[in-house]
Each structure stands twice: as structure tokens, then as C-alpha cells.
Amino acid sequence: xxxxxxxxxxxxxxxxxxxxxxxxxxxxxxxxxxxxxxxxxxxxxxxxxxxxxxxxxxxxxxxxxxxxxxxxxxxxxxxxxxxxxxxxxxxxxxxxxxxxxxxxxxxxxxxxxxxxxxxxxxxxxxxxxxxxxxxxxxxxxxxxxxxxxxxxxxxxxxxxxxxxxxxxxxxxxxxxxxxxxxxxxxxxxxxxxxxxxxxxxxxxxxxxxxxxxxxxxxxxxxxxxxxxxxxxxxxxxxxxxxxxxxxxxxxxxxxxxxxxxxxxxxxxxxxxxxxxxxxxxxxxxxxxxxxxxxxxxxxxxxxxxxxxxxxxxxxxxxxxxxxxxxxxxxxxxxxxxxxxxxxxxxxxxxxxxxxxxxxxxxxxxxxxx
Numbered sequence: 501x502x503x504x505x506x507x508x509x510x511x512x513x514x515x516x517x518x519x520x521x522x523x524x525x526x527x528x529x530x531x532x533x534x535x536x537x538x539x540x541x542x543x544x545x546x547x548x549x550x551x552x553x554x555x556x557x558x559x560x561x562x563x564x565x566x567x568x569x570x571x572x573x574x575x576x577x578x579x580x581x582x583x584x585x586x587x588x589x590x591x592x593x594x595x596x597x598x599x600x601x602x603x604x605x606x607x608x609x610x611x612x613x614x615x616x617x618x619x620x621x622x623x624x625x626x627x628x629x630x631x632x633x634x635x636x637x638x639x640x641x642x643x644x645x646x647x648x649x650x651x652x653x654x655x656x657x658x659x660x661x662x663x664x665x666x667x668x669x670x671x672x673x674x675x676x677x678x679x680x681x682x683x684x685x686x687x688x689x690x691x692x693x694x695x696x697x698x699x700x701x702x703x704x705x706x707x708x709x710x711x712x713x714x715x716x717x718x719x720x721x722x723x724x725x726x727x728x729x730x731x732x733x734x735x736x737x738x739x740x741x742x743x744x745x746x747x748x749x750x751x752x753x754x755x756x757x758x759x760x761x762x763x764x765x766x767x768x769x770x771x772x773x774x775x776x777x778x779x780x781x782x783x784x785x786x787x788x789x790x791x792x793x794x795x796x797x798x799x800x801x802x803x804x805x806x807x808x809x810x811x812x813x814x815x816x817x818x819x820x821x822x823x824x825x826x827x828x829x830x831x832x833x834x835x836x837x838x839x840x841x842x843x844x845x846x847x848x849x850x851x852x853x854x855x856x857x858x859x860x861x862x863x864x865x866x867x868x869x
Contacts, residue, residue, distance in 0.1 A: 509613045509614050509617060510613060510614075511612060511613030511616075512612055512613075513610060513611065513612045513615075514609075514610065514659055514662060514663060515666070516662060516666075517566040517567065517610050518566065519567075520563050520567075524562060524563055525563075527562055527599075528559045528560065528562050528563060531555075531559045531562065531596060531599045532555075532556050532559045534596045535552050535555035535556045535559070535594060535596035535597075536552060536556060538552065538555075538594050538595060538596050539551065539552025539553075539555070539594070540552075542594075545592075545593060545594060546590055546591065546592065546593040547583065547584070547587040547590050547591060547592025547593060548587055548590075548592075550583055550586050550587040550592040551587075551592035551593055551594045552594060552596075553592075554579060554580070554583050554592045554594070554597070555592075555594045555596045555597050557579070558575070558576050558579055558580075558597070558600065559599070561575055561576050561600075561603050562599065562602060562603065565602060565603050565606035565610070566606060566610045567610075569603070569606045569607045569609075569610050569611040569615060569619065570607070570611055570615040570618055570619050570622075572603045572606065572607075573603055573604065573607050573619040573622055573623065574619070574622050576600050576603050577622055577623060577626040578622070578626075580592075580597075580600075580626070581626045581629060581630060584633075584635050589633070589634070589635060590635075591630070591635045591636065601647075601651050604623075604648060604651045604652060604655070605651050605652075605654060605655040605658075606655065607619040607620075607652065607655060608652045608653075608655035608656040608659060609655035609656075609658050609659050610659075620652070623648060627641060627644065627645055627648075669838055672838050672839045672842065673838070673839075673842045675839070676839045676842045676843050676846070679783070679843075694719075695720045698716045698717075698719045698720045699716065699720060701716050702716030702717060702720075747775065747778045747779065747782065748766070748770070748773055748777075748778035748781055748782065748806070749778075750782055751764050751766060751781070751782060751785060751804065751806070752764055754782075754785060754786055754789055754804065759793040759799075760792065760793065760796070760799040760800050760801055760802050760819065760821070761800065761801050761802070762789060762802045762804065763801065763802070763803050763804065764804045765803070765804065765805045765806070766806045767806060767807040767808055770806065770807075770808045770813065770869075773813060773869055774868075774869065776847060777813060777847060777867050777868065777869060780843050780844065780847055780849075780865075780867055781806060781813060781815050781865070781867065783840075783843060784815060784817075784840045784843065784844065784851060784863070784865045785804050785806075785815060785817055787837075787839065787840050788804075788817035788840070788853075788863040789802055789804065789817065791837075791861070791863075792817070792819040792821070792861060795821075795861070796819040796820075796821025796822070796860065796861060797821050797822045798821050798822050799819045799820055799821030799822075799860070800820060800821075801819065801820050802817065802818070802819045803816075803817070803818050803819075804816075804817050805817075808869065809866075811868060811869050812849075812866055812867065812868055812869055813866070813867050813868075813869050814864070814865070814866050815863075815864065815865040815866075815867075816862065816863070816864050817862070817863040817864075818856060818860055818861070818862050818863075819860045819861055820859060820860050821859070821860055821861070822859060837851075837853045837863075840853070840863065840865065844865050844866075844867060847867050847868065848867070848868050849865060849866050849867035849868060850865070850866055851863070851864070851865040851866075852864050852865075
């Protein structure tokens with residue numbers, strides 16, 4: 501237990517906390533307005549006029565709930581503990597104060613382990629003092645404690661869920677980087693092998709045919725330039741034993757399989773496409789087709805189109821199925837989409853996914869040729 505406690509106290513704040521934005525200010529304004537309206541419309545609330553004043557005064561704690569959750573909890577619970585002094589030992593009560601549950605939630609969701617522990621001490625002390633001074637009875641104390649623990653547990657659960665998802669996304673990125681490193685390794689190995697063969701040929705003919713040796717050097721120079729171009733995009737990753745990297749010409753193989761018909765259209769003006777880019781186009785198209793077959797309800801056709809645009813290659817994968825409600829929002833949250841986007845960005849391109857203007861799901865990737 502001591503070891504677990506030390507681990508908990510050493511837990512840092514989780515990443516992803518947004519800065520204060522328009523939605524936070526809107527939340528504060530709405531909570532303050534509700535508190536004022538309740539104070540005006542509700543006759544003789546417990547604590548009298550102190551109740552709406554307290555409810556309005558504590559709304560700014562919502563602004564610091566992510567950046568300084570311990571301070572927010574300390575201010576909120578300290579104020580609710582002291583407030584009965586100004587209302588005849590009657591705790592000010594307003595239904596609008598329910599927004600303090602958000603502050604409670606933020607303590608375990610956004611606070612560090614030490615902040616969560618100190619905040620929990622503040623909450624326990626407040627509950628004990630309120631009960632001991634007669635501000636609340638035993639039933640209210642038990643009910644309030646149960647609600648507090650439930651909200652804190654919810655914050656901890658969401659924190660764990662967010663951390664687990666971040667780890668899953670990191671694994672997706674690492675796997676995609678590893679696959680890209682493998683593809684680029686094989687491409688560079690091809691160029692280096694060609695250079696070695698040309699060098700051997702040049703050495704063999706240098707004595708009898710100097711011109712042939714010069715030609716061999718020119719070819720070695722060309723191969724070296726291509727190899728260096730590929731090397732610029734190599735990432736630091738381990739290579740695993742997998743089949744040879746796919747090529748742009750392998751796209752036709754994706755048209756098979758069960759499910760909606762897959763149509764492949766590759767432009768005639770593509771010209772020379774770097775092997776790494778061709779492999780990326782194949783991988784993204786493969787993932788997009790797989791997602792469409794799994795999630796596009798009622799789809800009868802999946803179209804894969806690859807075209808050249810100046811010094812770029814554009815891939816578009818669309819289907820004619822219905823988009824489920826969760827995907828209609830256009831939120832890119834799936835691990836497969838994250839992998840496609842990661843691979844495109846590693847090559848200096850971009851990848852987007854979202855619902856089409858009428859129906860279906862569209863995946864678009866733009867990569868440097």
C-alpha cells in the first residue's frame with residue numbers, strides 16, 4: 501500500500517487540458533444567471549440572501565477547474581464551510597450550486613496525484629466540520645459523501661480512459677512508423693545494391709574501357725541521389741520481418757474480397773512516384789476500404805481514385821453507404837484513421853476523413869510525389 505500511495509502521489513497532471521475558452525465563459529455566465537433567477541424566484545431559500553450570493557460568487561471556480569483544480573476545490577468548499585457564519589449557522593442552499601459537482605469532477609480528472617490527495621483532505625475536513633458544528637445532520641452527511649465519492653470516481657474513470665486512449669494512439673503511431681521504416685529500408689537497400697553492382701562493373705572495366713567506368717560512376721551518382729532522397733524521410737524505428745512493401749501498381753489487388761464492389765481508378769499522368777509514396781497510397785487506400793466495408797451501411801460501391809496534381813499525388817476513397825450517427829459528426833477518432841493520418845504526415849502530406857456532402861464516407865490523402 502505505501503508503494504501504491506507513493507505512486508499515486510507522484511502521478512503528474514494528465515495532458516490534454518484545454519485553456520479557458522468561450523465555452524467556459526458561457527458556462528460561468530449560465531450558472532450565474534441561473535443562481536440569480538433562483539434567488540429571485542425561489543421564496544425564502546435556506547440561508548436567505550447568502551445563498552444566491554454564494555452561488556454567484558463561486559462561479560469563477562469553473563474557469564480554473566482544469567488549470568488549478570486544487571485551488572478551485574479549496575475555494576469552493578472553504579466558502580461553503582464559512583458561509584453559515586453569515587446566515588445564522590444555516591448552510592446556504594441553492595439548487596444552482598449543483599455546478600460545484602463539475603469542480604469536484606475536475607479534481608481527479610485534471611489534478612496531479614498530490615493535488616487530488618490534498619483536495620480529498622479538504623473535502624473530508626469540510627464534511628466533518630459541517631457535521632460536527634450541526635450545520636448538517638447525519639443523513640445529509642452520508643448522502644453528500646456518497647455523491648462526492650461517485651463524482652470523484654467518475655473523474656478518475658475518465659482520466660484512466662483518456663490515458664488508455666492516448667496509449668492506444670501512441671501504439672498506432674509507433675506501428676505506422678515501423679511499417680514506414682520497413683518500406684523505406686527496402687527501397688534504400690535496392691538503390692545501395694544497384695550502386696554496389698555498378699561499382700563492381702566500373703572496377704572491372706576501368707583498365708580496358710575508361711569511358712565505361714565513367715558511365716558507371718554517373719549511374720552510381722544517380723542511384724546515390726535517389727537513395728539520399730528516400731533517406732530524408734526515414735524515421736528512427738525498428739524494422740520487423742514482413743513482406744516486401746506494396747507499390748502503387750498493387751492497388752488493383754484491393755478490388756477483390758467480399759462486400760461492396762471496389763473500383764480502382766489510377767490516372768495516366770502520375771509519372772514517377774517515389775516508392776515510399778506509392779506504399780503510403782496503398783496502405784491508406786487499404787485501411788479506408790476496410791473501414792468502408794465494416795461501417796458503411798448499405799454500401800454497394802467503393803471508389804478509389806488516384807490522380808496527379810503538379811508535384812502532388814491525391815488519393816480519394818469514397819463509398820455510397822449511409823453514415824452512422826456517431827460518424828456523421830465528422831470527428832476523426834478511430835485508430836485506423838489515426839494511422840492513415842500519421843503515415844501521410846510522416847511523408848510531408850495530409851490525410852482527412854469525414855462524411856460526404858450527401859451520403860457515404862470520404863477519405864482524402866495528399867502526398868508529395
